[in-house]
Amino acid sequence: MEVVYLNGQFLPKDQALISPDDRGFLFGDSVYEVARWYGGYFFDLPGHTGRFRRSMKETNMVWKDEAKLEEIFEELIERNGLGADCAIVYFQATRGVAPRNHAFPDPPVKPTIYGFARRHNINTLAAERGVAIWLTPDPRWNRCDIKTTALIANVLPYQEAHDQGFAEVCFVRNGFVTEGAHSNIFFVRNEALYTHPENNDILSGITRKNIISVARANDVSVVEEAVATDMIPYMNEAFICNTTGEIVPVTRISDQVIGDGNPGHLTRKLQVLLREFIQSCDPHR
Numbered sequence: 001m002e003v004v005y006l007n008g009q010f011l012p013k014d015q016a017l018i019s020p021d022d023r024g025f026l027f028g029d030s031v032y033e034v035a036r037w038y039g040g041y042f043f044d045l046p047g048h049t050g051r052f053r054r055s056m057k058e059t060n061m062v063w064k065d066e067a068k069l070e071e072i073f074e075e076l077i078e079r080n081g082l083g084a085d086c087a088i089v090y091f092q093a094t095r096g097v098a099p100r101n102h103a104f105p106d107p108p109v110k111p112t113i114y115g116f117a118r119r120h121n122i123n124t125l126a127a128e129r130g131v132a133i134w135l136t137p138d139p140r141w142n143r144c145d146i147k148t149t150a151l152i153a154n155v156l157p158y159q160e161a162h163d164q165g166f167a168e169v170c171f172v173r174n175g176f177v178t179e180g181a182h183s184n185i186f187f188v189r190n191e192a193l194y195t196h197p198e199n200n201d202i203l204s205g206i207t208r209k210n211i212i213s214v215a216r217a218n219d220v221s222v223v224e225e226a227v228a229t230d231m232i233p234y235m236n237e238a239f240i241c242n243t244t245g246e247i248v249p250v251t252r253i254s255d256q257v258i259g260d261g262n263p264g265h266l267t268r269k270l271q272v273l274l275r276e277f278i279q280s281c282d283p284h285r
């Protein structure tokens, strides 16, 4: 039986009940995080919990048990018997339960806090062969730096891409590629990496940050500059990255083939370097 965390308790999932007056349900007034467990340890848990705390702060949500966050992530793994597996933990906070009204509940109510863990293995076929992604205008708001569960503007274009056989959709804002519906994107040109700078137009991906530091530590030059869509034909390589998939080579963007249509050599090198770095974080080694 799957055990979840809800508002201070660990309980079987079928006993986890949330009010229809929850602001997460009524307004998408909620934030979330997802971290990856590598059969014995979380990769960059401080990165994920730090971003969760930032999302809470940016949306004026206060949770009195915030200090227990890391402990709850660990306990979700343990209580679900996932210790030796690869898994992911999702953790969500909403502004809580109150009759529908745009204004924050006054006096404030407790946030609704929900977490679950599930087994997760990487899509090795995609990581090996690469994928095609689709480009479309970015329909999202201008606070993409907040990891909110209000994801309809990500879900709709993703579904459109998915229906056409694409593995991800990437967004274009003012002529520049921002990020994917659930990933960040990197390009390679003349052996240098290009990725959108950290600002309100993208989520600051934990994988993105770790790739940047691993690349720099291995003398790969990284330019945090957005790539204009009309430069895509001149890019030698591209890849998307996130917590659930690590690095996935991109071999085609809409109908533009990237490089020779195969995963690029720098992409391959970074896949190995990132994996080695993740393994080096195993405290039991």
Ligand code: PDD
Pocket: 034, 179, 180, 181, 182, 183, 184, 202, 203, 204, 205, 206, 207, 208, 241, 242, 243, 244
């Ligand atoms: N999504 N950009 C967006 C919009 C995302 O939703 C994600 C991750 C990323 C990559 O961030 P990170 O490297 O920290 O996973 C970028 C996760 C996987 C999700 O929503 O399931």
